[in-house]
Amino acid sequence: MSYSKETDDDTRSTDRRTMNxxxxxxxxxxxxxxxxxxxxxxxxxxxxxxxxxxxxxxxxxxxxxxxxxxxxxxxxxxxxxxxxxxxxxxxxxxxxxxxxxxxxxxxxxxxxxxxxxxxxxxxxxxxxxxxxxxxxxxxxxxxxxxxxxxxxxxxxxxxxxxxxxxxxxxxxxxxxxxGVTGLELVKVNGSSFTDYVQDEYTTLPEREDRTLYISLDVFWTYEDSEDALGMDPQRYVPAEQVRDIAQVVFHEVDSNSIQDLIYQIGLRVLRRFPQLETVSFEANNRTWLEVRDDIEGAEKARVLKEPPRPTGYQQFSMNRGDLDEEASQ
CATH class of the missing domain: 3.10.270.10 (Urate Oxidase;)
Incomplete structure (x- = not known):
């Protein structure tokens, strides 16, 4: 069986009838x-x-x-x-x-x-x-x-x-x-959100150090789709390893936004797996709200509560060009 992506005139037309x-x-x-x-x-x-x-x-x-x-x-x-x-x-x-x-x-x-x-x-x-x-x-x-x-x-x-x-x-x-879906990660400190647009509609205070809670789906495509099948395990990218990369980058990076965090995760995934063509994300911000930070004898301790709806989300896709651009800087 031949595995390749069609690139000629036989590619599916965008104006074709939807029927399935x-x-x-x-x-x-x-x-x-x-x-x-x-x-x-x-x-x-x-x-x-x-x-x-x-x-x-x-x-x-x-x-x-x-x-x-x-x-x-x-x-x-x-x-x-x-x-x-x-x-x-x-x-x-x-x-x-x-x-x-x-x-x-x-x-x-x-x-x-x-x-x-x-x-x-x-x-x-x-x-x-x-x-x-x-x-x-x-x-x-x-x-x-x-x-x-x-x-x-x-x-x-x-x-x-x-x-x-x-x-x-x-x-x-x-x-x-x-892909790997349904990651839920909480970082107790080492994340911030500052320097965003401030106008008459802004009520959210800047946070230099916050407890960040995200849910995350990560998706990727291979340059050669046959690598996705796992027949050559050395070329296969397990969901467990992408999950672990996300966890490690979350631990290591002091990010100023969820956008910054997922970009750094994407760079690491592309760096580790040169057989991949793209990596993309959908993240959801579920960060708890601070109730107290004045607990005696515990400098970093906080009391937190669930955030109200609605919640923010981020979608982002990357390819090897992003990795090349990062390396040239």
């Missing part, structure tokens, strides 16, 4: 999937692979094809693949997949859709990992992780999206996105 349908919230689980091994380590992270004893995904399928038009315009379902069939198809294919990554599975099942149903022109597959945590049990040398018992986790999760089309020489990956 699919199934979402397909929860699928696999025990004893192929372990992810041989991952290149980085200074910011101890992550070097995962056992995949429990491999869970929340999958979304989107099918496109001109032969589906009669189902919209004439009520003719003769070419329609029922969404319940899509669900069953995904459940079956996770048992056939012998890889170790979210993106690899999406590519695999998307390819199977296109090879099985000729009326499908293109398929977009996306998924959020359903994470699990190993639980500690007593062992010969203290507590050790159980290989049988896991806790359903509410922590951050990996994300993947693959858009596959029928190219002239076989199936083509038109678009690919990887």
């Amino acid at each position: 349908y699919g199934k979402e919230k397909i929860a699928v689980y696999r025990t004893y999937a192929t372990p992810l091994e041989g991952v290149r380590t980085i200074p910011e992270s101890s992550f070097d692979g995962r056992d995949n004893t429990l491999f869970g995904l929340d999958v979304r399928v989107q099918l496109e094809g001109e032969e589906f038009l009669p189902s919209f315009s004439e009520g003719d379902n003769s070419m329609v693949v029922a969404t319940d069939t899509m669900k069953n198809f995904v459940h079956h294919q996770i048992g056939e997949y012998d890889g170790a990554t979210v993106e690899g599975f999406l590519d695999f099942v998307g390819s199977q859709f296109l090879e099985t149903y000729s009326q499908i022109d293109a398929v977009k597959m996306s998924a959020n990992e359903l994470p699990f945590d190993e639980r500690p049990i007593p062992g010969d040398e203290g507590f050790e992780p159980s290989d049988l018992v896991f806790r359903v986790s509410d922590n951050e999760s990996a994300f993947g999206e693959m858009y596959l089309d029928r190219g002239q020489d076989g199936l083509v990956v038109e678009d690919q996105t990887s």
Whole structure:
């Protein structure tokens, strides 16, 4: 199978009719999937692979094809693949997949859709990992992780999206996105927010040192989409390592805004992973409001409360040009 991005006149037209349908919230689980091994380590992270004893995904399928038009315009379902069939198809294919990554599975099942149903022109597959945590049990040398018992986790999760089309020489990956979503990080001091526009509408006081609470989603694309599949673990970028970079940069950098913080995280991600083409962010400011800072005998102690709605957010994307520009300064 050929993996490349179309750049000629066959690229999807922006004025093409919107016509697709699919199934979402397909929860699928696999025990004893192929372990992810041989991952290149980085200074910011101890992550070097995962056992995949429990491999869970929340999958979304989107099918496109001109032969589906009669189902919209004439009520003719003769070419329609029922969404319940899509669900069953995904459940079956996770048992056939012998890889170790979210993106690899999406590519695999998307390819199977296109090879099985000729009326499908293109398929977009996306998924959020359903994470699990190993639980500690007593062992010969203290507590050790159980290989049988896991806790359903509410922590951050990996994300993947693959858009596959029928190219002239076989199936083509038109678009690919990887990510880690749901990071929630709090830094008790070492962050500020000053020197912003002050006018008659401004009521927010400047803060030289604040407790900063953010939620963060990070997404990235590869220069070669085949690297996203994990077939060469040395070229694969695990969500766990990007998460750890975000945590380390948050610890190290005394930022003057969330914008400054995510820019520094982006530079570090691009620096660590030269195989990446872009990195992008959506951040949400959930910073607690200070109630007291006059606690006797505790200079840095504060009493804080939840912020009221609405909350601020930031979106930002970067590419290797930003890294080159930073290096030239």
